[in-house]
Amino acid sequence: MTDPLGQSQVLPYLFGLVKKGHQITLLSFEKEQRYKQQKKQIESLLAEQNIDWKPLPYTASPPIISSIKDFREMKKTAATLYKNKGFDITHCRGYLPAMCGNYLKKRFGVKLLFDMRGFWPDERVEGGIWNKSNPIFKIVYYYFKRQEKKLFKSADAVVSLTHAGKKIIEKWPYMQTIKTNISVIPCCADFNHFAEEKINISERDQIKNELGIQSKDFIISYLGSIGSWYMLPEMLDFFKVFLKIKSEAKLLFISHDNPEMIQREAKEKDIPTDKILIKGAQRDMVPTILSLSNVSLFFIKPVYSKQASSPTKLAEILGMGIPVIANAGVGDLDDLFNHHFPGFLVNEFTNEEYYKAIDVFLNSDLDKVQLRSTSLKYFSLEDGINKYNLIYNQL
Structure with a gap:
């Protein structure tokens, strides 16, 4: 429960189920470092809901x-x-x-x-x-x-x-x-959390200054850890193509992953260092940092097992009224995008496909209300x- 996924994909559901009258005992395994950092916070949240928590060491x-x-x-x-x-x-x-x-x-x-x-x-x-x-x-x-x-x-x-x-x-x-x-x-997604009302303007301005984001910059964001499934080299290839069309673009990783690893991969792709921005964020700060985005991007390996996957980040990003470019062959993305955001899915990891998706995006007229309402409908x-x-x- 001390991991970000536990806080977004377990606790909000349990709090809602408690309100429905259910008594809950929660048994979880916790990573040592995160448990030390967030034990008191999670204990307090669960105690408020009368949830009996039994954490075990992972x-x-x-x-x-x-x-x-x-x-x-x-x-x-x-x-x-x-x-x-x-x-x-x-x-x-x-x-x-x-x-x-x-x-x-x-x-x-x-x-x-x-x-x-x-x-x-x-x-x-x-x-x-x-x-x-x-x-x-x-x-x-x-x-x-x-x-x-x-x-x-x-x-x-x-x-x-x-x-x-x-x-x-x-x-x-x-x-x-x-x-x-x-x-x-x-x-x-908890749309009370992923909402414009949760954007802290002064903190956003501070983060912009910290990252060197100028008013002319066009921000493409990636939210979350990279791990085994997210295709960093292909996302960087997409960004290189985007840079050819919009030279003021920057790629912002909202992630706790190792910055050196991300920068190393970008360097291998001959992407200038100043075009890659990296900022870790706790859950309460994610809406504020996400609000810097003009569009968000994620590519997931389109393999058999991913047919059963539902990317958490999709609901959260759309809930903030931010458009998403992703790839086909993952869970229910094909049906959702083809119905609501045709052309925003990449079918193959080629420059030709990247150009097509970018052209559709740059010429689209999607607005924040439409994006958020779609997320509310499905997630x-x-x-x-x-x-x-x-x-x-x-x-």
Whole structure:
């Protein structure tokens, strides 16, 4: 919960579900450094909502062994919590938590909500984390694919982030005999937070001065960490093309990633250093920094597993009334963009495609109200909370 994703994609939903009358116990694994920095803040937020938080230390190494250790601790702690509280449902975000939830279901009869968050085993392979040419990782991959099948058979309800992911799941042979209801709830945004009212003008001016942004500059932003899935070289190639059309453009990374890594990649692309801006931001400052953007950009590897992914940043950026250029082949982006923002998706990572998308963008007449209303239509936090509440009540 001390990670940015926990604060945007877990806590707001839980706060809303508490208001619907649900009593919640939250079991999470926390990275040591972030936990030290934000423990008091998160404890205070959860205490205000009467949510009982049980944080456990996350271990990252050695690979596999650390995961086994954490999983055992998760099962032990969850079983103890059940004996003390006797809850009705385990809402499990991801595969390992769902395996723990399945254990509780078999042992105590607790209903299982499998909130899958994507095709996790396939993500690990396609993200280069599990190399199937290594016999150990090959065994691990197929073990989790078997667990995936067990979870779908056992779950009382399933949540997919995308309609594209749901369609894929429903075509799997073993799903033809399973009647589990699959709901679609994308990554939503808190539009009370991602709103013009949250822009701090004095802090924005201070950040502009700090980054050397002039009134003539045209700002393309990238929001979030880069990680395994976001295609930094291709985004830099796109920016090089953009520079040929608008020489006053600058690329702003709103990210806690290593600035040296980003600058090194940009240098390899012969992009001038002063054209790359990098600024980390805590969640409360993101709307203010995002407001510097004329347009935002992200490219995600268009692989099989990403059909089940819903980029959190999309809802947040559109909610701020900022247009987005992205790539096809990811989750439900194709349907959304083709319907509302035709031409803003890059179909291939080529200069020709970049020029086409840039031309469409520069000649578009999208306004902030239209962009925000589209985000509200598809990614409203209230809608997400209501859908989870419906599942809870049905279970």
